[in-house]
Amino acid sequence: MAKSDYMPNQDEEKASLFVLFRDNIGAQLATLGIPAADPDIVQQAADASRFRAIVDFCGNMQNAAQAWTAEKNYERDGGDTAPAGQVVPALPAGFPAAVPAGIVTRFRALVKRVKAAKNYSAAIGQALGIEGSVQGAPDLTTLQAILTLTLMGNAVLVGWGWQGFSAFLDMLELQVDRGDGKGFVFLTYDTTPNYTDTAPLPATLAKWKYRAIYRVGDAQVGAWSNEVGITVGG
Structure with a gap:
Protein backbone atom coordinates (compact mmCIF):
# COMPACT_ATOMS: atom_id res chain seq x y z
CA MET A 1 0.00 0.00 0.00
CA ALA A 2 1.17 3.52 -0.77
CA LYS A 3 1.92 5.84 2.14
CA SER A 4 1.22 9.53 2.50
CA ASP A 5 4.06 12.02 2.78
CA TYR A 6 5.43 12.14 6.33
CA MET A 7 6.06 15.89 5.95
CA PRO A 8 3.15 17.93 7.36
CA ASN A 9 1.73 20.90 5.47
CA GLN A 10 1.54 23.34 8.38
CA ASP A 11 4.62 24.99 9.88
CA GLU A 12 3.50 24.23 13.43
CA GLU A 13 3.39 20.54 12.60
CA LYS A 14 6.70 20.73 10.73
CA ALA A 15 8.32 22.28 13.78
CA SER A 16 6.96 19.49 15.97
CA LEU A 17 8.26 16.85 13.55
CA PHE A 18 11.75 18.34 13.47
CA VAL A 19 11.88 18.42 17.28
CA LEU A 20 10.53 14.86 17.54
CA PHE A 21 13.27 13.65 15.19
CA ARG A 22 15.96 15.64 17.02
CA ASP A 23 14.94 14.28 20.41
CA ASN A 24 14.70 10.63 19.31
CA ILE A 25 17.40 10.11 16.69
CA GLY A 26 20.13 9.76 19.31
CA ALA A 27 18.78 6.43 20.53
CA GLN A 28 18.79 5.06 16.97
CA LEU A 29 22.21 6.21 15.74
CA ALA A 30 24.13 3.09 16.77
CA THR A 31 21.58 0.84 15.07
CA LEU A 32 21.69 2.97 11.94
CA GLY A 33 25.48 3.15 11.92
CA ILE A 34 25.57 6.95 12.05
CA PRO A 35 28.01 8.73 14.40
CA ALA A 36 26.53 11.14 16.94
CA ALA A 37 28.87 13.86 15.68
CA ASP A 38 27.80 13.38 12.06
CA PRO A 39 27.47 16.86 10.48
CA ASP A 40 23.97 16.14 9.19
CA ILE A 41 22.78 15.11 12.65
CA VAL A 42 24.34 18.17 14.26
CA GLN A 43 22.80 20.45 11.63
CA GLN A 44 19.36 18.89 12.03
CA ALA A 45 19.44 19.58 15.76
CA ALA A 46 20.24 23.23 15.07
CA ASP A 47 17.56 23.39 12.38
CA ALA A 48 14.93 21.93 14.71
CA SER A 49 15.70 24.36 17.53
CA ARG A 50 15.76 27.37 15.23
CA PHE A 51 12.56 26.53 13.35
CA ARG A 52 10.65 25.73 16.54
CA ALA A 53 11.69 29.08 17.98
CA ILE A 54 10.81 31.02 14.82
CA VAL A 55 7.37 29.42 14.53
CA ASP A 56 6.63 30.22 18.17
CA PHE A 57 7.83 33.81 17.79
CA CYS A 58 5.80 34.28 14.61
CA GLY A 59 2.74 33.22 16.58
CA ASN A 60 3.53 35.86 19.22
CA MET A 61 3.97 38.49 16.52
CA GLN A 62 0.67 37.59 14.88
CA ASN A 63 -1.14 37.78 18.20
CA ALA A 64 0.44 41.16 18.88
CA ALA A 65 -0.55 42.42 15.44
CA GLN A 66 -4.16 41.43 16.09
CA ALA A 67 -4.11 43.18 19.46
CA TRP A 68 -2.69 46.37 17.98
CA THR A 69 -5.19 46.27 15.13
CA ALA A 70 -7.97 46.07 17.70
CA GLU A 71 -6.43 49.03 19.55
CA LYS A 72 -6.16 51.04 16.34
CA ASN A 73 -9.79 50.37 15.47
CA TYR A 74 -10.92 51.26 19.01
CA GLU A 75 -9.05 54.56 19.02
CA ARG A 76 -10.37 55.36 15.56
CA ASP A 77 -14.02 54.43 16.04
CA GLY A 78 -14.58 54.07 19.77
CA GLY A 79 -16.42 51.25 21.47
CA ASP A 80 -17.84 49.97 24.73
CA THR A 81 -14.71 48.15 25.90
CA ALA A 82 -11.11 49.10 25.28
CA PRO A 83 -8.96 46.20 24.06
CA ALA A 84 -6.14 45.07 26.28
CA GLY A 85 -2.82 43.37 25.81
CA GLN A 86 -0.99 45.60 23.35
CA VAL A 87 2.61 44.46 23.59
CA VAL A 88 5.61 44.40 21.31
CA PRO A 89 7.19 40.92 21.46
CA ALA A 90 10.93 40.80 21.97
CA LEU A 91 13.21 37.93 21.07
CA PRO A 92 13.73 35.84 24.20
CA ALA A 93 17.20 35.37 25.62
CA GLY A 94 19.05 32.48 24.05
CA PHE A 95 17.07 32.60 20.82
CA PRO A 96 18.66 29.99 18.50
CA ALA A 97 21.12 31.32 15.94
CA ALA A 98 20.17 31.54 12.28
CA VAL A 99 20.78 28.47 10.12
CA PRO A 100 21.32 28.23 6.36
CA ALA A 101 18.17 28.36 4.26
CA GLY A 102 16.64 25.03 3.25
CA ILE A 103 15.61 23.32 6.49
CA VAL A 104 13.00 21.12 4.81
CA THR A 105 15.33 20.17 1.96
CA ARG A 106 18.06 19.17 4.41
CA PHE A 107 15.61 17.22 6.53
CA ARG A 108 14.30 15.25 3.57
CA ALA A 109 17.86 14.43 2.51
CA LEU A 110 18.70 13.20 6.01
CA VAL A 111 15.52 11.12 6.19
CA LYS A 112 16.40 9.54 2.86
CA ARG A 113 19.82 8.67 4.23
CA VAL A 114 18.35 7.24 7.44
CA LYS A 115 15.86 5.09 5.53
CA ALA A 116 18.66 3.74 3.34
CA ALA A 117 20.59 2.47 6.38
CA LYS A 118 20.92 -1.31 6.53
CA ASN A 119 19.18 -1.70 9.88
CA TYR A 120 16.41 0.82 9.32
CA SER A 121 12.92 -0.41 10.13
CA ALA A 122 9.41 0.98 10.07
CA ALA A 123 9.44 0.93 13.87
CA ILE A 124 12.44 3.26 13.89
CA GLY A 125 10.73 5.49 11.38
CA GLN A 126 7.60 5.69 13.51
CA ALA A 127 9.67 6.68 16.53
CA LEU A 128 11.23 9.45 14.46
CA GLY A 129 7.98 10.56 12.86
CA ILE A 130 9.13 9.81 9.31
CA GLU A 131 6.75 7.01 8.33
CA GLY A 132 3.69 8.29 6.50
CA SER A 133 0.32 6.69 7.12
CA VAL A 134 -0.97 3.99 4.81
CA GLN A 135 -3.03 5.71 2.17
CA GLY A 136 -5.98 4.39 0.22
CA ALA A 137 -6.19 5.05 -3.50
CA PRO A 138 -8.34 7.98 -4.66
CA ASP A 139 -11.36 7.52 -6.88
CA LEU A 140 -9.70 8.08 -10.24
CA THR A 141 -13.06 8.58 -11.92
CA THR A 142 -13.94 11.71 -9.96
CA LEU A 143 -10.64 13.20 -8.74
CA GLN A 144 -10.22 16.84 -9.78
CA ALA A 145 -7.18 19.06 -9.70
CA ILE A 146 -7.51 22.39 -7.88
CA LEU A 147 -5.93 25.41 -9.58
Whole structure:
Protein backbone atom coordinates (compact mmCIF):
# COMPACT_ATOMS: atom_id res chain seq x y z
CA MET A 1 0.00 0.00 0.00
CA ALA A 2 1.17 3.52 -0.77
CA LYS A 3 1.92 5.84 2.14
CA SER A 4 1.22 9.53 2.50
CA ASP A 5 4.06 12.02 2.78
CA TYR A 6 5.43 12.14 6.33
CA MET A 7 6.06 15.89 5.95
CA PRO A 8 3.15 17.93 7.36
CA ASN A 9 1.73 20.90 5.47
CA GLN A 10 1.54 23.34 8.38
CA ASP A 11 4.62 24.99 9.88
CA GLU A 12 3.50 24.23 13.43
CA GLU A 13 3.39 20.54 12.60
CA LYS A 14 6.70 20.73 10.73
CA ALA A 15 8.32 22.28 13.78
CA SER A 16 6.96 19.49 15.97
CA LEU A 17 8.26 16.85 13.55
CA PHE A 18 11.75 18.34 13.47
CA VAL A 19 11.88 18.42 17.28
CA LEU A 20 10.53 14.86 17.54
CA PHE A 21 13.27 13.65 15.19
CA ARG A 22 15.96 15.64 17.02
CA ASP A 23 14.94 14.28 20.41
CA ASN A 24 14.70 10.63 19.31
CA ILE A 25 17.40 10.11 16.69
CA GLY A 26 20.13 9.76 19.31
CA ALA A 27 18.78 6.43 20.53
CA GLN A 28 18.79 5.06 16.97
CA LEU A 29 22.21 6.21 15.74
CA ALA A 30 24.13 3.09 16.77
CA THR A 31 21.58 0.84 15.07
CA LEU A 32 21.69 2.97 11.94
CA GLY A 33 25.48 3.15 11.92
CA ILE A 34 25.57 6.95 12.05
CA PRO A 35 28.01 8.73 14.40
CA ALA A 36 26.53 11.14 16.94
CA ALA A 37 28.87 13.86 15.68
CA ASP A 38 27.80 13.38 12.06
CA PRO A 39 27.47 16.86 10.48
CA ASP A 40 23.97 16.14 9.19
CA ILE A 41 22.78 15.11 12.65
CA VAL A 42 24.34 18.17 14.26
CA GLN A 43 22.80 20.45 11.63
CA GLN A 44 19.36 18.89 12.03
CA ALA A 45 19.44 19.58 15.76
CA ALA A 46 20.24 23.23 15.07
CA ASP A 47 17.56 23.39 12.38
CA ALA A 48 14.93 21.93 14.71
CA SER A 49 15.70 24.36 17.53
CA ARG A 50 15.76 27.37 15.23
CA PHE A 51 12.56 26.53 13.35
CA ARG A 52 10.65 25.73 16.54
CA ALA A 53 11.69 29.08 17.98
CA ILE A 54 10.81 31.02 14.82
CA VAL A 55 7.37 29.42 14.53
CA ASP A 56 6.63 30.22 18.17
CA PHE A 57 7.83 33.81 17.79
CA CYS A 58 5.80 34.28 14.61
CA GLY A 59 2.74 33.22 16.58
CA ASN A 60 3.53 35.86 19.22
CA MET A 61 3.97 38.49 16.52
CA GLN A 62 0.67 37.59 14.88
CA ASN A 63 -1.14 37.78 18.20
CA ALA A 64 0.44 41.16 18.88
CA ALA A 65 -0.55 42.42 15.44
CA GLN A 66 -4.16 41.43 16.09
CA ALA A 67 -4.11 43.18 19.46
CA TRP A 68 -2.69 46.37 17.98
CA THR A 69 -5.19 46.27 15.13
CA ALA A 70 -7.97 46.07 17.70
CA GLU A 71 -6.43 49.03 19.55
CA LYS A 72 -6.16 51.04 16.34
CA ASN A 73 -9.79 50.37 15.47
CA TYR A 74 -10.92 51.26 19.01
CA GLU A 75 -9.05 54.56 19.02
CA ARG A 76 -10.37 55.36 15.56
CA ASP A 77 -14.02 54.43 16.04
CA GLY A 78 -14.58 54.07 19.77
CA GLY A 79 -16.42 51.25 21.47
CA ASP A 80 -17.84 49.97 24.73
CA THR A 81 -14.71 48.15 25.90
CA ALA A 82 -11.11 49.10 25.28
CA PRO A 83 -8.96 46.20 24.06
CA ALA A 84 -6.14 45.07 26.28
CA GLY A 85 -2.82 43.37 25.81
CA GLN A 86 -0.99 45.60 23.35
CA VAL A 87 2.61 44.46 23.59
CA VAL A 88 5.61 44.40 21.31
CA PRO A 89 7.19 40.92 21.46
CA ALA A 90 10.93 40.80 21.97
CA LEU A 91 13.21 37.93 21.07
CA PRO A 92 13.73 35.84 24.20
CA ALA A 93 17.20 35.37 25.62
CA GLY A 94 19.05 32.48 24.05
CA PHE A 95 17.07 32.60 20.82
CA PRO A 96 18.66 29.99 18.50
CA ALA A 97 21.12 31.32 15.94
CA ALA A 98 20.17 31.54 12.28
CA VAL A 99 20.78 28.47 10.12
CA PRO A 100 21.32 28.23 6.36
CA ALA A 101 18.17 28.36 4.26
CA GLY A 102 16.64 25.03 3.25
CA ILE A 103 15.61 23.32 6.49
CA VAL A 104 13.00 21.12 4.81
CA THR A 105 15.33 20.17 1.96
CA ARG A 106 18.06 19.17 4.41
CA PHE A 107 15.61 17.22 6.53
CA ARG A 108 14.30 15.25 3.57
CA ALA A 109 17.86 14.43 2.51
CA LEU A 110 18.70 13.20 6.01
CA VAL A 111 15.52 11.12 6.19
CA LYS A 112 16.40 9.54 2.86
CA ARG A 113 19.82 8.67 4.23
CA VAL A 114 18.35 7.24 7.44
CA LYS A 115 15.86 5.09 5.53
CA ALA A 116 18.66 3.74 3.34
CA ALA A 117 20.59 2.47 6.38
CA LYS A 118 20.92 -1.31 6.53
CA ASN A 119 19.18 -1.70 9.88
CA TYR A 120 16.41 0.82 9.32
CA SER A 121 12.92 -0.41 10.13
CA ALA A 122 9.41 0.98 10.07
CA ALA A 123 9.44 0.93 13.87
CA ILE A 124 12.44 3.26 13.89
CA GLY A 125 10.73 5.49 11.38
CA GLN A 126 7.60 5.69 13.51
CA ALA A 127 9.67 6.68 16.53
CA LEU A 128 11.23 9.45 14.46
CA GLY A 129 7.98 10.56 12.86
CA ILE A 130 9.13 9.81 9.31
CA GLU A 131 6.75 7.01 8.33
CA GLY A 132 3.69 8.29 6.50
CA SER A 133 0.32 6.69 7.12
CA VAL A 134 -0.97 3.99 4.81
CA GLN A 135 -3.03 5.71 2.17
CA GLY A 136 -5.98 4.39 0.22
CA ALA A 137 -6.19 5.05 -3.50
CA PRO A 138 -8.34 7.98 -4.66
CA ASP A 139 -11.36 7.52 -6.88
CA LEU A 140 -9.70 8.08 -10.24
CA THR A 141 -13.06 8.58 -11.92
CA THR A 142 -13.94 11.71 -9.96
CA LEU A 143 -10.64 13.20 -8.74
CA GLN A 144 -10.22 16.84 -9.78
CA ALA A 145 -7.18 19.06 -9.70
CA ILE A 146 -7.51 22.39 -7.88
CA LEU A 147 -5.93 25.41 -9.58
CA THR A 148 -5.06 28.90 -8.33
CA LEU A 149 -3.70 31.79 -10.38
CA THR A 150 -1.33 34.57 -9.35
CA LEU A 151 0.13 37.27 -11.59
CA MET A 152 3.82 37.58 -10.76
CA GLY A 153 5.50 40.29 -12.80
CA ASN A 154 5.22 39.26 -16.42
CA ALA A 155 4.22 35.67 -15.71
CA VAL A 156 1.22 33.74 -14.40
CA LEU A 157 1.86 31.29 -11.56
CA VAL A 158 -0.54 28.37 -11.87
CA GLY A 159 -0.76 26.81 -8.43
CA TRP A 160 -1.63 23.12 -8.15
CA GLY A 161 -0.80 20.09 -6.03
CA TRP A 162 -1.28 16.35 -5.68
CA GLN A 163 -3.88 16.64 -2.89
CA GLY A 164 -1.98 13.93 -1.04
CA PHE A 165 -2.23 11.41 -3.89
CA SER A 166 1.18 11.75 -5.54
CA ALA A 167 1.78 8.02 -5.09
CA PHE A 168 -1.12 7.28 -7.43
CA LEU A 169 -0.62 9.97 -10.09
CA ASP A 170 2.08 10.68 -12.65
CA MET A 171 1.53 14.20 -13.92
CA LEU A 172 -0.85 17.07 -14.53
CA GLU A 173 -2.00 18.13 -17.98
CA LEU A 174 -2.55 21.88 -18.23
CA GLN A 175 -4.54 23.68 -20.90
CA VAL A 176 -4.97 27.41 -21.48
CA ASP A 177 -7.45 29.62 -23.31
CA ARG A 178 -5.84 32.99 -24.04
CA GLY A 179 -9.02 34.58 -25.34
CA ASP A 180 -7.80 34.51 -28.93
CA GLY A 181 -10.66 32.46 -30.30
CA LYS A 182 -8.74 29.16 -30.23
CA GLY A 183 -10.39 27.92 -27.05
CA PHE A 184 -8.47 25.66 -24.69
CA VAL A 185 -5.17 24.42 -26.10
CA PHE A 186 -2.42 22.25 -24.63
CA LEU A 187 0.02 24.12 -22.39
CA THR A 188 2.21 21.54 -20.66
CA TYR A 189 2.56 18.27 -18.80
CA ASP A 190 3.83 19.06 -15.32
CA THR A 191 5.23 16.65 -12.74
CA THR A 192 6.13 19.22 -10.08
CA PRO A 193 3.42 21.21 -8.27
CA ASN A 194 3.01 24.82 -9.42
CA TYR A 195 3.77 25.95 -12.96
CA THR A 196 4.94 29.33 -14.24
CA ASP A 197 3.40 30.36 -17.56
CA THR A 198 5.95 32.68 -19.14
CA ALA A 199 4.09 33.33 -22.40
CA PRO A 200 4.35 37.04 -23.33
CA LEU A 201 1.49 39.07 -21.91
CA PRO A 202 -0.77 40.77 -24.48
CA ALA A 203 -0.54 44.50 -25.19
CA THR A 204 -4.23 44.93 -24.39
CA LEU A 205 -6.25 43.56 -21.50
CA ALA A 206 -7.28 39.94 -21.92
CA LYS A 207 -8.61 37.16 -19.74
CA TRP A 208 -6.60 33.95 -19.73
CA LYS A 209 -8.35 30.83 -18.50
CA TYR A 210 -6.76 27.58 -17.34
CA ARG A 211 -7.96 24.06 -16.65
CA ALA A 212 -6.17 20.83 -15.78
CA ILE A 213 -6.58 17.10 -15.41
CA TYR A 214 -4.41 14.46 -13.77
CA ARG A 215 -2.75 11.71 -15.79
CA VAL A 216 -1.56 8.19 -15.06
CA GLY A 217 0.76 6.98 -17.77
CA ASP A 218 -0.68 8.00 -21.12
CA ALA A 219 -4.27 8.33 -19.89
CA GLN A 220 -6.23 11.16 -18.35
CA VAL A 221 -7.87 10.24 -15.04
CA GLY A 222 -10.60 11.89 -13.05
CA ALA A 223 -12.42 14.99 -14.20
CA TRP A 224 -11.25 18.31 -15.55
CA SER A 225 -10.67 20.94 -12.90
CA ASN A 226 -12.92 23.93 -12.63
CA GLU A 227 -11.85 26.65 -15.05
CA VAL A 228 -10.02 29.56 -13.43
CA GLY A 229 -9.28 32.89 -15.07
CA ILE A 230 -7.05 35.93 -14.62
CA THR A 231 -6.88 39.33 -16.34
CA VAL A 232 -3.49 40.04 -17.93
CA GLY A 233 -1.83 42.56 -20.22
CA GLY A 234 -2.70 46.15 -20.92
